[in-house]
Amino acid sequence: MATRWAYLNGDWIDDRGLSVPIGDIGFTLGVTATERLRTFGGKVFRQAEHVRRMHRSLEIIGLDAAAIAGELDSAISEFVRRNQGLLPAGGDWSVAAFATPGDGHSGPTRCVHGNPLPFSNWAHQFEAGVSVHLSDHRQTPASCWPPELKCRSRMHYYLADQQARRLEPGARAILLDQQGFVGEASTANVVIYRQEEGVVSPRMDKVLPGVSVAVVREVCGALGIPFGERDLTINELRRADEVWLSSTSICLLPVVRCDGQPIASGRPGPVYRRVLAAWDDLVGLGIAEQARRVAGA
Numbered sequence: 001m002a003t004r005w006a007y008l009n010g011d012w013i014d015d016r017g018l019s020v021p022i023g024d025i026g027f028t029l030g031v032t033a034t035e036r037l038r039t040f041g042g043k044v045f046r047q048a049e050h051v052r053r054m055h056r057s058l059e060i061i062g063l064d065a066a067a068i069a070g071e072l073d074s075a076i077s078e079f080v081r082r083n084q085g086l087l088p089a090g091g092d093w094s095v096a097a098f099a100t101p102g103d104g105h106s107g108p109t110r111c112v113h114g115n116p117l118p119f120s121n122w123a124h125q126f127e128a129g130v131s132v133h134l135s136d137h138r139q140t141p142a143s144c145w146p147p148e149l150k151c152r153s154r155m156h157y158y159l160a161d162q163q164a165r166r167l168e169p170g171a172r173a174i175l176l177d178q179q180g181f182v183g184e185a186s187t188a189n190v191v192i193y194r195q196e197e198g199v200v201s202p203r204m205d206k207v208l209p210g211v212s213v214a215v216v217r218e219v220c221g222a223l224g225i226p227f228g229e230r231d232l233t234i235n236e237l238r239r240a241d242e243v244w245l246s247s248t249s250i251c252l253l254p255v256v257r258c259d260g261q262p263i264a265s266g267r268p269g270p271v272y273r274r275v276l277a278a279w280d281d282l283v284g285l286g287i288a289e290q291a292r293r294v295a296g297a
Contacts, residue, residue: 005082006113007075012082015113024109026100030153033057034098036248037076038117040283042087044080044095045248047073049211053150058099060149063108072097075112083114090294091116094249098152122250123295126276126288129256129268130245132185134234135160135173139183139207147207157186168260172245174237177206182232188247189213190255192240193271198226200236212246219278225271242269251287252276 006015026032034057035050051073058065076095087093095114102108137160145151160173174190177183182190182202189210191201199220201213220227237243243255243263252275254268280286 002086004086004115005079006111007079008111009107009109012078018111018113020100020109020111021103023103024100025102025104026098026109026152030151031061032098032100032152033061033063034096034150034152035072037095037097038248039080039092039095040285042080042084042092044076044093045283046211046215047076049214050097050248051076053148053209053211054097054099057149057151060146061101061151063099063101068099068108068110071110072099072112075110079112079114087116088294090290091119092290093117117249117291117294119291120295122253123288123291125250125253126291127268129254129266131168131171131257131260132174132243132245132255133164133167133171133259134237135163135175137163137173137175139175139177141178142206147205148209150208154186161186174258176234177202179231180234181206182234182237183207185245185247188245188250188253190237191216191244191246192232192237193242193244193269194236195241198228199271200232201227201229202232203229206231210246212248212251215279215282216244216246216252216275219275219282223274223278225275238263240264242272244272244275251279 004015005012006018020027035054037050051069055065055069058068093114094117097112100109137156160175164171164173172185174185175183184207191199193199217227238258241264245253254272256266
């Protein structure tokens with residue numbers, strides 16, 4: 001079996017040997033700044049934006065942001081170079097970078113690792129859509145940690161998705177913020193489309209500023225579709241013409257049901273298809289078609 005290389009604290013090792021000491025603060029307290037990136041055609045997409053967000057997360061948790069972000073930036077590029085021959089035909093990489101304060105004795109833990117994107121997990125959803133349930137679990141308030149901090153302290157996400165899947169197998173959760181407005185999904189930003197208003201996102205100062213939702217904003221601008229931010233109510237989500245989830249791995253998926261009731265027609269909408277097609281043009285491949293082909297769907 002060919003070695004898949006991973007970066008850990010200055011060394012390149014077989015990723016089967018990756019481990020974090022049990023005393024690492026990233027394990028004991030969940031103090032882990034992290035980024036998830038992906039490639040298109042073997043090239044990392046929006047690497048600079050991800051590294052910039054990592055830099056800010058490292059600043060927030062009090063680590064040497066410039067040095068560690070620069071180190072991880074180089075390691076991300078090297079990960080792709082070292083492992084370029086290990087992808088399945090037509091596949092692409094999911095690349096994870098993270099840093100923790102370490103165990104208090106040997107300095108921060110820094111790591112980059114990855115795996116081929118598991119397209120089979122979502123390939124069918126480009127056409128079938130996603131079902132969501134509004135969760136009883138809320139987003140953490142800014143008084144706990146800033147929404148802009150991308151970290152692995154995600155118990156609320158885990159519990160929310162568990163609740164959604166108990167209600168409907170395969171469903172995903174949407175969490176509300178502390179004021180009861182629409183917030184985020186567990187690993188994705190949420191946006192809606194209203195014909196009279198355009199695409200609307202929850203306020204970016206209240207949710208994680210997603211790299212992928214920034215792409216949605218960019219693509220909408222190129223297509224002449226208005227894009228705005230404001231507080232979104234539950235009723236606005238349920239009555240939207242279209243609802244989408246956006247994140248690094250999936251790019252863009254349509255939400256077709258909320259709490260068991262259809263969103264509009266209950267099928268992926270025409271504006272979703274326009275935005276996804278423009279994203280295809282941006283990255284030079286058919287995103288949904290690649291997922292279906294590699295997954296064998």
